Amino acid sequence: MEPRPPNKRTGVNDTLLYYEHRKKKKCSCLGICCIICCTAIIILALVAVLLVFVGIPVVFKKSPSLQRKIVFPTNNLLPSNPEFSNFEKYDIKGARNINFTLEYIVSLSLGVWHLLPHGLVNNSLDTQNFDHSASLMQGGYPVIIHFHSNGGNRIKFIKMYNVLRTYFHVIAFDYRGYADSSSVEPTEEGIVEDTLRLYQWVRYQTNADIYFWGHELGAAIATHTIARLHEGEDYVVPMGLFLEAPFTSMRDQINEIPFFRKLFSWLPWYQSTILNPLDENGFSLNTARYITNVECPIMIVHAEDDAVTPSSFSEKLAKVAAEHLDSETKGNVTLHLLPAHFGYGHFSIHKSLELPFFIMKHITVCEAYRYI
Numbered sequence: 001m002e003p004r005p006p007n008k009r010t011g012v013n014d015t016l017l018y019y020e021h022r023k024k025k026k027c028s029c030l031g032i033c034c035i036i037c038c039t040a041i042i043i044l045a046l047v048a049v050l051l052v053f054v055g056i057p058v059v060f061k062k063s064p065s066l067q068r069k070i071v072f073p074t075n076n077l078l079p080s081n082p083e084f085s086n087f088e089k090y091d092i093k094g095a096r097n098i099n100f101t102l103e104y105i106v107s108l109s110l111g112v113w114h115l116l117p118h119g120l121v122n123n124s125l126d127t128q129n130f131d132h133s134a135s136l137m138q139g140g141y142p143v144i145i146h147f148h149s150n151g152g153n154r155i156k157f158i159k160m161y162n163v164l165r166t167y168f169h170v171i172a173f174d175y176r177g178y179a180d181s182s183s184v185e186p187t188e189e190g191i192v193e194d195t196l197r198l199y200q201w202v203r204y205q206t207n208a209d210i211y212f213w214g215h216e217l218g219a220a221i222a223t224h225t226i227a228r229l230h231e232g233e234d235y236v237v238p239m240g241l242f243l244e245a246p247f248t249s250m251r252d253q254i255n256e257i258p259f260f261r262k263l264f265s266w267l268p269w270y271q272s273t274i275l276n277p278l279d280e281n282g283f284s285l286n287t288a289r290y291i292t293n294v295e296c297p298i299m300i301v302h303a304e305d306d307a308v309t310p311s312s313f314s315e316k317l318a319k320v321a322a323e324h325l326d327s328e329t330k331g332n333v334t335l336h337l338l339p340a341h342f343g344y345g346h347f348s349i350h351k352s353l354e355l356p357f358f359i360m361k362h363i364t365v366c367e368a369y370r371y372i
């Protein structure tokens with residue numbers, strides 16, 4: 001029986017008894033509350049863990065469009081408010097903007113810049129109606145096609161073009177889906193179809209030697225394009241290939257993104273939900289595979305302090321390429337690792353004082369292999 005609340009007549013013992021009982025009752029109430037709360041929290045935590053560690057990988061696996069957004073981020077490209085024909089804005093002289101139109105399956109156009117070599121700029125400024133295409137055709141300078149990395153439009157890489165313009169006519173362009181190029185969904189295959197045609201167009205514009213320069217994702221596209229040219233009937237081989245901060249494959253590169261590696265790489269389903277879908281949905285960008293089909297001299301340059309793409313990728317690429325490239329007749333591979341203390345990172349290799357020397361040397365190597 002429950003003790004009654006005490007009143008004036010309740011003895012000391014009964015009063016104590018009463019309060020003792022109330023305390024016990026309160027405690028058991030608290031206990032139940034506590035258990036319910038804890039269970040709820042545990043369930044919520046479990047749901048959250050499931051959402052993060054199962055939900056995100058499954059959504060990623062099931063959504064090629066999400067994968068595309070990560071591999072080819074085409075929204076809000078930097079620099080913003082681009083004006084591709086307003087060269088003054090970017091302090092560029094001796095350049096033209098070209099709307100390169102492709103007619104196959106779909107009608108598609110790419111935004112392309114043609115930047116004259118520094119040595120022709122004064123001439124172009126002094127001459128009224130200077131003919132850029134004639135100067136490209138004359139072939140006094142070789143031509144380099146620049147394949148940019150994934151997070152930017154072609155304006156972002158002007159500093160590298162300025163280094164290249166010492167030696168080359170520079171052709172810089174935006175991939176489909178990027179900047180002022182047609183807003184067609186980018187895929188690796190689609191982009192390579194475009195770059196094959198861009199190469200053919202440049203080939204018709206000049207008799208000069210044509211080199212490829214690829215930065216990061218651009219290195220994968222450039223290498224893939226060469227592999228495809230090589231497969232083609234006319235067996236075209238460009239003069240030389242330059243790879244700046246390349247990755248070995250998109251799998252390896254995604255694995256370097258801290259969000260994926262730190263959060264998910266321990267999961268047994270990491271491979272099947274995060275990495276494999278990239279290959280399954282046409283985002284393999286497997287530079288290490290394509291490079292085995294390159295038959296021209298290759299120069300790779302990578303900063304050791306690159307926090308986006310580790311320089312070990314370049315070491316691996318150089319090794320794979322050297323195994324396949326016949327250095328007696330086709331070309332050799334040169335790897336330049338730039339020491340970390342220079343601080344060039346992923347985007348500032350153009351600052352390297354040695355870079356012009358490396359480029360010059362590579363041109364000499366490529367020219368030497370031409371006659372073998």
Ligand SMILES: *[C@@H]1O[C@H](CO)[C@@H](O)[C@H](O)[C@H]1NC(C)=O
Binds near residue numbers: 118120122
């Ligand atoms: C072009 O002209 C500028 C100014 O007249 C001069 O400083 C520069 O050296 C010239 N460049 C070349 C490559 O001749």
Ligand SMILES: *[C@@H]1O[C@H](CO)[C@@H](O)[C@H](O)[C@H]1NC(C)=O
Binds near residue numbers: 100111
């Ligand atoms: C390029 O040309 C195509 C076809 O003439 C046109 O549809 C497109 O808008 C042009 N692009 C630019 C950026 O002017």
Ligand SMILES: *[C@@H]1O[C@H](CO)[C@@H](O)[C@H](O)[C@H]1NC(C)=O
Binds near residue numbers: 333334335365368
């Ligand atoms: C590649 O060949 C050139 C010229 O034959 C040579 O100078 C260079 O050292 C070679 N590079 C490598 C890595 O063997």
